[in-house]
Amino acid sequence: MTERLPPAPLLLSLSALRDRALAADSLNALAFSIANDPFPLLQHRQALVFAQREQTLELLCVSGLAKPAEDSPYLVWLRRASRWLAAQVTDGQPRWLAREAVAPDADIAQGWAEWWPAGAWCIPLNDRHGTRLGLVVYLLDSPPTGLAPLMEGVWQTWAHCWAGFSRQPRLLGWRPNKRQVGLALLLGAGLLLVPVRQSALAPAEIVSRQAQNISSPIDGVIQAMQVRPNQPVEQDAPLFSLDETTLRSRAEVLGKELAVADAELMAASQRAFDNPQSKGELTLLNGRVQQRRAELAAVQAQLQRTQVRSPRAGVAVFSDPNDWLGKPVVTGERILQVADPSQPAMRIQLPVANAIALEPGAEVTLFLTAYPLSPLKGQVLETSYQAQASDDGVVAYRLLASIEEAPEHARLGLHGTAKLYGERVVLGYYLLRRPIAALRAWSGL
Known part of the structure; x- marks a missing residue:
């Protein structure tokens, strides 16, 4: 039987990847194409392109990011992880590294579990002499079993283009003499002594x-926002309100319990005239009435605090009212600012x-x-x-x-x-x- 050929759309996609690599006008443009263009075929979570700099790897491009922050925790961890990845790919063939099948150091394993998916497909890019030019890492959920053989020509094209950008330019025939070198050094030293103003x-x-934080006075759920972002507000203007359903139900229950406690106290007071033993119950029942009355007063005070008003005139500063509607909040949680x-x-x-x-x-x-x-x-x-x-x-x-x-x-x-x-x-x-x-x-x- 003849071997089944890949479908035409797949061949066209592979040809387009090679064409984009050949059209790159710089190493950074080539790295951007390597990191982002294969996404329709691989569906990778993230792609990393490293350049070989003697014994270290330099990160050139991260898919989906224009310029990653150099001091972010992820890139700090990635510098250590790149050295471990380079040690896993010693020859010129791609290698699939599954998280369950390798045993990196503890810090690398912890970062892998936090930032990376199940596996990493590592593709080394070497020149015709076998010298390592760079390393491409695709973070995938499963190994690219069917695409790996078909993409061999693609990464060979990447390596060929990379080698073209890495060639050293020929030295010009002119070389400075000792006097010219000395004058250049003196001029450079003089420029280094020029006073400039430090800036950042x-x-x-x-x-x-003059901005005042407005926080939730009690635990509850935001029922309504009475203001819009950047809306001018006057002093004592309503800002937002909390849901009163739970508090009103609690107040109603406490009201019934207070009525029952008052009735029991009244009955015990009437029995105390004929039954001296009932006098001992009066203190207990009176304390229970005072407790219910205090609990009801506390709930009623919380009901009065469900409507939050502006303490001063200004502008309401917050993001979107829909982010707060129906959201549970705790006491002291900042909702907005009045600036x-x-x-x-x-x-x-x-x-x-x-x-x-x-x-x-x-x-x-x-x-x-x-x-x-x-x-x-x-x-x-x-x-x-x-x-x-x-x-x-x-x-x-x-x-x-x-x-x-x-x-x-x-x-x-x-x-x-x-x-x-x-x-x-x-x-x-x-x-x-x-x-x-x-x-x-x-x-x-």
Whole structure:
């Protein structure tokens, strides 16, 4: 019997993958094509493209991400995991690594269970001499049994294109003499002594300097939101209300129990005239009545707190009312903010990796995404003492800066990039500050 040929759509898809690789004009474009274009065929959870740099692997591309954050916990773990992956693929053939079939170190196994699916398909890319150029890892739920033989020509094309980008350019015939080299070194040393102003870039958001958090006064369920996002509110205006069904039922039950306790106390008081033994029950029944009355008063007080009102005039700041409707909340959980829009400020998240020496009064320029041609000027008002992880998982310092003159386009909630200016330093220190800090952290000197 003749061997069954693959279907025509599959052959066209494989041919398209090779064509896109051949059309790449740089190594980064080739890595992007390797990570994202095979998705219709493999349906991978994630693709990782590494470049071989002597004895280490450099991450070039992650599928679905334009530029991953270098200090995220996942990439920190991935640097250790890449060394283990390279040790598993020693020859030039792809290898399927199932989580149940391998025994990595404890930290790698823990990260695999948290971030990766059941298996990883590792494809080494070697040149014609067998030198390792890179490593491609596809994270899959099951091994690509049927596609592995058909994609052999595809990864050979990838390796051929990769080798073309990795070729060293030929040296020009001109070589500088000793005098020219000396002049270049003197000129470079002089440039390193030029004073420049230290600066750093950080994401920022416009907030209010006068903002008050509105939290849930009791445990309950949000029944209705009386305001919309960015809606102006007056003092004592209703903001949101909690469901009163449970509290009203409890109040009704306590009311009945209080009536029963009053009736029992009344009956015992009447019997006490003829029966001296009933006098001992009066103290117990009177205490029970007081207990029921106190419980009813507490429930009624909670009923009065189900309607939350604004303590001041301002603007309601929150995301979407539908996110809160029907949601259970606990006492003290923040629901929204009431902010004063007439006192805007910049809230800056300065990553630890980009931190520079800043003091209150340092100049700040904010370039809003919505208004890039109208930057906002200000000064640093306060800085956090300790760095904390932001919502994006980046450890950063929180800074608050003022906004001069408060223009009309300085609306609450707008985002942008803030440029912070520090003290003046020489150009050499400005360029080598981060390498020096990394070297000292590594060496301990």
